Amino acid sequence: MKYAFTEIFDIPKLTELCESFTRINGTVTALLDLDGNVHIKTGWQPICTQFHRLNEKSAARCLESDTAIANKLAQGEKYNVYQCKNGLVDVAVPIYVGNQHVANFFTGQFLFQPADHSYFHQQAKELGVEIIPYMDALKKVPVFSEDEIKRIMTFLVALAQTIGEMGKARLDLLRLSEAERVQNAALKRKTSELKVAKQALEKLASEDALTGLCNRRYFDKTLSQEILRARRYQHSLVLCLFDVDKFKVINDTYGHGIGDAVLQHISTIVLNSLRKTDTVSRIGGDEFSILFPETENEHIEALLQSICNKIANTQIEINGYQIRVSCSFGTASSEGGNLSERELMERADRALYGAKSEGRNQVMHFSSLLQTTSLLS
Template identity: 55%
Template sequence: MSYSFTDIFDIPSLTRLCESYTETNGVVTALLDLQGNVHIKTGWQDICTQFHRVNPTSAKRCTESDTHLAGQLAAGKKYNVYRCQNGLVDVAVPVFVDGEHVANFFTGQFLFEEADQEHFRRQGETLGYDLIPYMDALNRVPVFNEEEIRKIIDFLVCLAQIMGEMGKSRLDLLNMQKLQQEKVIELEGIKNKLETLAAEDPLTGLYNRRSFNRRLNEEFSRAKRYRHDLSVAMIDVDFFKVINDTYGHAAGDEILIAVANTLMKNVRSSDFVARLGGDEFCIIFPEMSSKNSLAVLEKIRALVHQIKIPQTGTLPSLTCSIGLAQVRADYTSADMLLINADKALYQSKSQGRNCSTEFLDTGQMVD
């Protein structure tokens, strides 16, 4: 089984049933898994618990009895009755769940006829028992006739069958729950993949416009609430359409990927980089002044200038234009920040490209 023994069987409920059976009939019970672990034990006789299973010699005989009983059941017997070498009788019934032998139900520690007092006295002397309590324990061992034994065995066989059926039901339930859990995990994985696809640009792996707009609104609200700095940069690859038309879309894609990697490697983990479409990229700089943001952007611009794409061969050095805007007290929406960053980007392009421009609250631009 792929589940533990206690997953399959309701041990507390079975224990209460066995305790009631023992109290009513004086019959001992035990439920053992195939590894010999005892899960239920009720009404065991003192002669076994205080003598036979304590002394090393007689305890070995008990183990041999348990092994013999279990071995016969493994061979396919419906039940097994065995007189152990210590003189008592044991009975075992197999428990099957979905055709698999998983446990053995034991009873025993009784006699078929009145005890041979002399035999047990000699046995007690040989094993070094304290004879008075040993013989007293012997006299408490129940004696069952053939009809009583038959009823006990019938009960155990019926109980083992019911246990198997209940175990099968619990096993089916566990398997169904496992399948449901696996399905939930599978669906969660699909959901995460879909969310990733919905949030990311498939070419560069950067966040897409939808994710950018959501994050920009979040950061804008946070900056206004806590009066934090917030800068937004827009970045365009210069003459990208010409490059794309001249060298092909494969080369263009390589350029976009290289630029995206350059951006990601040179910002903080708290910054947010996105590709809005085409050759247009954006960076959100939470809690960063425009001065520090410009320093980062100038470093990025210099690194973009160093990008080499093998397919382009004679392509002149790559350049980019950058526009930056910082949140101001009078801004009422994140759109104003983006609009002003776009104005600064347009100014960079108007000034010959390959430069960075910051939008000032006066409407002026500064390189």
């Protein structure tokens, strides 16, 4: 190719995008040309940078992994998933400029299931590295389900295509530098595409894959922001935590597929019952949260009781099964933002536990729990 790699690709802009991807989604990235030169590298795991890539034996395995993936992509595969001999999973997508394969976009250094500690402990011995720092580095390796990786790969394939199109546009502009108007229009269009790609990344990082609700990461961020806002303006803020009563029984009786469908059904009921300003998130297996900004608890109780009744009174029909479920709700108020995130969470959690102790399928506020405790003491 006549032009340098760094002339065809806007490395600073792509680095910014990759850093955003790593920061939001917790996955690593790398952009390599076909000679194996690394032009972008973000979020690499310490187990790779401090051990696998430095140790002669494991570094050879890394090179073998990189080569195997590159060879597969050179054969025209849309993307390739490869488990390297060091035990981690790597994934790569080819980047084409026009019809020419010029680079590969990598993510990886993750696991599909929790680490086999005995395997990595033995590997540390074989490599002759310090076992405790090596096992500490292993703890930082993320675990992604195959469904999560499929979602990420769908996006990365599209992103690689966009990067290739950007490269093609820059190549055309280099060849037609006199066409300034065309150059400006193309750059503007591609900048817009990058913005859309970044927004898609942010959505991917903030959305729960199963229910479509906000995920735990987004909830933690929003809770922190809302408490600061409540404190600054002396506004009210109510936090509700709720979960599905005896959800383990549902999974054990009908299977996890039915359990997932139940969670989706409940999520739809709750989401359709709230205001646009309220934030509902799935924060655990069958655990959910709702943030009600600028709202007093007395206005929330009736709404939550209505949701509670609607869930309990709705018969769910899935795969020939007719299932009824219920949920328990616990709420707590921020007292004008005077409580910390941890304190507010603890109060809502205690109220939820109180609702379950009182028979489940009900709503309990932290203040009511205190009154009950006072009467019993």
